[in-house]
Amino acid sequence: MTKESLKREITITSFGGAGGAVTGSCHLLESGKNKVIVDMGQFLGRDDLAQMKRKNARGDEILNKISEGNPPILITHSHIDHFGFLPAYFRRGHKPVVYATKEAVQLMESSLYRSARAQRKFVFKNSVAFDSDDVTKTLNNVQIVEPFEEIPITKDKKIRATFCLNGHTPDSTSILLKDRSTGKNILFTGDMGRPTQLVTGGYNRFSDRFPQDPINILVTESTCFPDTSVPFDERVAMFQREINEAFDRGSPVLMPCIQHRYMENLEIINRSQKEGKIPKKITFYRDGPALADISEVYKNYSPDCFTASYGNNPDCYKPEDVKNRFRLDNLQIISDHEKSLFFSRELGKQKGKTIIFTSGGMGDDGRALNYLGNNNYIKNSRNTVIFSCYQVPGTLGADLLQKQRDPCYRSARIVKLEGGSSHATGADEIFGFHQRFNLMELERIVIVHGEEESRKLMETKLRETVYGEYASIKLPDIGERVELN
Ligand SMILES: [Zn+2]
Ligand SMILES: [Zn+2]
Structure with a gap:
């Protein structure tokens, strides 16, 4: 491999929301020397927590790897499985810039301080995951982003991000990363909303503002793929x-x-x-x-x-x-x-x-x-x-x-109660969401944030779509490095 091609290598490694775990979202994108983290979530539920322990997904070794070079962290939305680990990360001495929408930050702020107070009450000081000082440190490093505005997020400005509202919650976004050094555009769906939805209006309300740059790599959630949408x-x-x-x-x-x-x-x-x-x-x-x-x-x-x-x-x-x-x-x-x-x-x-x-x-x-x-x-x-x-x-x-x-x-x-999910549900709603973006040059699909059954079914059905037919599809395990070139 030549020096030039080494420099241009682009990979993604998921440290949660992968390997069949739904929660704990955390994805590391590496392009040459540039690194970007999408989400820094907590694992929830006995099964996902057990998997976290088995893979040591929040252990020092992995955290040291993730934090090398102090990459920025982009938060898709204010659900705890997407941002809840942030203060614990800051507690370990890392000081990344955290990007999120104003609405996400408002909710993160109240959730994190409440969680810090609860821990102080119930856990001995030395064993808390984080305290209110760590929350303050986190919030001091937050940079608010305007939805649908493209901004540079790496020091060399080679990687630019656009946060696109997607209707899952009032603050939720899918994030488009454009990497100039490899020429690849990567879309992280985050948790996708449904086409129409209570409160937010669903993704139909925002999709005419989605950027139309061709997507090369699609990193998609799959939580409710096998479910049937209830009218x-x-x-x-x-x-x-x-x-x-x-x-x-x-x-x-x-x-x-x-x-x-x-x-x-x-x-x-x-x-x-x-x-x-x-x-x-x-x-x-x-x-x-x-x-x-x-x-x-x-x-x-x-x-x-x-x-x-x-x-x-x-x-x-x-x-x-x-x-x-x-x-x-x-x-x-x-x-x-x-x-x-x-x-x-x-x-x-x-x-x-x-x-x-x-x-x-x-x-x-x-x-x-x-x-x-x-x-x-x-x-x-x-x-x-x-x-x-x-x-x-x-x-x-x-x-x-x-x-x-x-x-x-x-x-x-x-x-x-069935049918109340705020995740796009079933093939029509999920593929409908994908297709609001420009998939003409799609090369790879990475399926995350879903139980194994969901991910596999989604893979099968994607192969029957026009855009999934020729793309390579990957269902990564926690810690597995996926090459995107
Ligand atoms: Zn969510
Ligand atoms: Zn989620």
Whole structure:
């Protein structure tokens, strides 16, 4: 190999969100001497955490390799599996420039400080993953990017990045990297939104702004590839039916939520009450600092972050009332952990119809644990727990859904609402997203962020597409270096 071709070698190595792990996203792009990191996420759920340990994916050896030359870190969006490891990285003395959109940074800030406070409470000082000083250091190194504006991100300005809003969450982006030294354009989809979606409007709202430079390398997520997309009306009808059935059983309804999904749930309930599909008189409780934070962050977001549409109605909201969709009458706040414990114990004595939103969308962290841990709520077969987000294998939510299949199961009813994913779902939505970009010169596809079954099915189906037929497709393991030349 000549010196010239060595210099031009371009590779990608994934240190999470690979090898069948969905979480822990972290991808290192190397082009000659230039390096760029896309995402620095936390691993979540027992299975992915076990894989992280097995591969030592956040061990010193790997972190030293990643951080060599102090490459910049680009954050696609503010889900913890994409940015949650940042302060721990800074704690080890690295000081990279972190690029993210303003909206992502707002949510990262509140999530990270909350996590630092929680660790201080529950873990001995020496063994915390990070503290609030590390969060401050991280935030001091953040550079805000404007969506759809191309900016240089390496010192020699040879690699330029464009963050493209994609509808997965109000702050989520796909990132296009243009590398002048190799002439390659690399698109990281990050977590892709759906074509139309609550709150953000979905990728249809942004796709006419996607850059049309030819993509040579596509690094795509695959989380919901095998799933079937559920039409909006059907999904909302199921939501309403489950709530009404739970009330018929005379039980309070527990809804553990992750942040953005909480806001979507508020909107569906708001509209359902207005349309008379669920009772007008319900007492709501919000139990969880994470939910308080997202409400506050959404209050500060510009109205432009929100679509005017609801379901099939494109003009549901006027510009001045786009945020009223999140309002509920009779919403009470459970402020601290002690009150939450007390409330969860007394819950059986509630009169009237009650819905409790808790933090901890997969059941095994946050205030959800006060109800789903070993106590009265979960043991009472009249009660209903409604999960509305993807339950990562190895989480309490996934375990409860599994347990319920046992004919001897006698505890609370566990419901998982289908079709509510904020990830592009199934081949049509995912390939539809890819094709909003210019794939005429596509050479390679790297499939990440999905269970093994999803990735394999996606590979098979990609080979049947016009753009996937001639591209080489790779399903990398954690730490596996993929050559992109
Ligand atoms: Zn996400
Ligand atoms: Zn993700």
